[in-house]
Amino acid sequence: MKPSEYTDLDATALAALIRDREVSADEVREAAVTALAAAQQTTNGLVSGPFDTPLDHSADGPFAGVPFAIKDLITHAAGVPTRSGTRMLGAGVPMPADTALMQRFRRAGLATLGLTATPEFGFNANTEAVATGSVRNPWDRTRSPGGSSGGSAALVAARALPVAHGNDGGGSIRIPAAACGLVGLKPSQGRTSPGPDYADPLLGLGVEFVLTRTVRDCAGLLDAVHGYEPGDRYRLPDPARSYAEDARAGSRTLRIALHTEPFSGGGAVDPRCVAVVESVARTLEELGHHVERAAPDLDATAFDDANFVAWTSFLADGVDTVAAALGVTPGPDSLEATTRACADHGRTLRAADLYAAERVFNLSRRAVGLFHRTYDLILTPTMNVPNTAAGYLNADDPSLDARGWYDHIFSTAGFTALSNVTGNPALSLPLGRTDEGWPVGVQFIAPYADESTLLALAGDLERALPWADRRPADPTL
Template sequence: MEGFDYKSYDGLGLAELVKKKEIQPKELLAEAISIIEEHNPKLNAVINKFYEKAEREAETLDLNGTFASVPMLLKDISQEIQGEKITSGSKVFQSYRAERDSEYVKQVRKTGALFVGQTNIPEFALMGITEPAFYGPTRNPWNLNHTPGGSSGGAAAAVASGMVPIAGANDGGGSIRIPGAFCGLFGLKPTRGRTPVGPNYARLWQGAAIDHILSRTVRDSAAMLDEISIFEKYAAFHAMPYQGSFLQQLQNSSDEKYTIAFSFQSPLGTEVHHECKEAVLKTVNLLESMGHNVVEIQAPVDGQKIAKSFLTMYFGEVSSWITTIEEMIGRKVKMNDVEPTTWILNLVGKATSAKEFALSLREWDKAAISMEIFHETYDFYLTPTTAFPPPKIGELEPSQSEKAAMQVTGKLGMGGLLKRIGIVEQVAENNLKRTPFTQLANLTGQPAMTVPFHLSSDGLPVGVQFMAARGREDLLFSLAGQLEQSEYWVPIQRNPFFKEKEIVMA
């Protein structure tokens, strides 16, 4: 196709070109591979490549799928392809290969997307930055000295640099929305139970974690959610089925008016950077000019209890995951098999009681009830996505004294001591201070989206987050459709990896 600019199209736009036979699937795939090979040495976003398999699949592809022939990357955790490596960002899995396709992969494959590789993640997707010891850090396309966020950091960097228009992602505490905000993308965490988790699991992180995608356009996210929303009979949670089309709701969104609550106060009572506040205030002014009713009020939940209950689950899940790994690899996991922080989190999880875990889940339910009542009055809750712009690579590493304490107590297996003196909680909470707004939706099961609505004075993206009641992704897409047309929507073309061209939505 003469003059074809792969990067200027979103996923649906590329699929439309293929369906019209304006470009062949193998030509599209070749463009994606070329750009990955060009950009990845700088970004370290893609850690496994499936080029030959994708080339074979392109020859026999059904071109009727929603994303027919669209190159796509999968996340290196939970999104397994049978026979391919899935390391979860850890050297302990360096030789492990998936026994079967995940249900997420099965559903996405039905759309006609071509899987070209896997993206980098922090070890076991545990951090809001992507700096695993095994693969090295992924860098932000807007500024290579900064992180793209995590845990879907490789996915975000790949989409934001133009390697692919969409990439698989998942979110257990903000892992779609944080990298979406840091890389100037649209990212939606669906309602608990909306997308598949099987066949290996019936729940992920007690229902806090869920899979979807990161994208440059809202319509790609809506179309994919239409395709992968299924009733999975063995799943622990099921979202109320949506009878319409999320994509259609997006396209019919122009006249809707909403009541929106907003706050830029951290639920932890900690600092919020002025750029993140500015992003919210800018959004509030726009919403009011569009005729929406906007009210400043905080969510009716205890932010400290939410953070504590999230961390209790987090510690317990890490410890449980270490046991699961031992079953998968057929031997005991040793301290040097995983990163030091992971090992310490495991020890603290072992020192966490069943009572503490049960009480933490009760806090989730209390918060969910409070937010359901809240959304009887307010259609959305608007906050910054993160409390700070993207940090620099290495900025959130534990201090030397913290590392020394972890190493000594880790060797001695003294998770209880670490818990009593609060070092691990301190490290974890220092990270949560950067991202205190995203965990609530994971615990309550609500859908939430990040919207690219601001650039800092340093030229780094800053996102704003909207939450809606459970099952109401349609409202989020409706509002996102309005916002995407505004002058405040940050064009992805402004980052150094993009040419100054508009995205074409054919």
């Protein structure tokens, strides 16, 4: 298989070729390694790999032999050093065991070839950690691929991988999906297991899944890896039929709320993002859906204050846990300036502050839950802007205090954090582009545990507004 043939195929197509013995898994791996080497030169999306041989995986899984990579944060594989984007962990600390999701990735047959870049401890909508360097967007190398799953997004967009792992605590799957022209699903809280290391990562805001180029890959991977693990706090009902079937079958008639003002962060919204969403709304009406302007009743200021508590307490816990485990003292030589500022602020918080934040989160969940009694989906831009310039979200900027850094991030991403707090599934689709050729993401939010409605509509939109022929120019492949 030539690398140029490999880059044309999504994970579902590659798995079918391998299963039908039209191409061997080794041939696919060789093409992937060549594509990864080329993409690494332009994106810097890998922090480890490509491995000489993939990590062990099932030869019978639905995606057996399909090249894959895991983000270097939260999910980890036995024996593989992890760094979490921070100099605190040096060259990386080998992990003693797989996480539950890693075990499911292996059972699905995914052939893990490396680890992808993350910002330090994941708290950025960009991916430019001091520890590992700047990741660039393959659509325009002067732009960021977004974050915090920016390494994965850059490699999938560059077609070096058909699919890669990501996680999402405030938009970290959907933001890079939007910036890089990908499909990015944040599943419902509890749909994928965070175990055994976590019960509720980031006070429940963090969820694990993947970034893909096609809806069928997104649906098929969710079929392969969702589900309860012993000790998980949540046990969601299984879908009535497979997510892949939902994506193929298409959607019932829906009532959809259109909203183009940020839920949080307070930043202005680029008119190009609004125009794309409004154009998608017209397409939805042509498909028979009912679209009207509406939004849940939320207190944006209280929401940001509570989300700020969640993020800074998470940073403090992460920094202090690593410091205690390794016997190191965090400082400017091992931590970026805004990480230190956030961790310092997190250490000042009291139990009462966390309970106060949870009260706000509860009100947000109730408001969105009631809103979904009337509306099946909420339609918004994914980001306030199509993307950001490389270096704009500089986590090592000493002029920013903790709140200044939080506000800086969410002024570019005011639509994504709400569904992390409520636990609702949310999906970004690459349904527009700018005059520069940059992708523009459009977000859909569904009721809790209703990924089926999202993926059914996504299948229709992929057919109505196809994006498969859009790809960054890459003369190396």
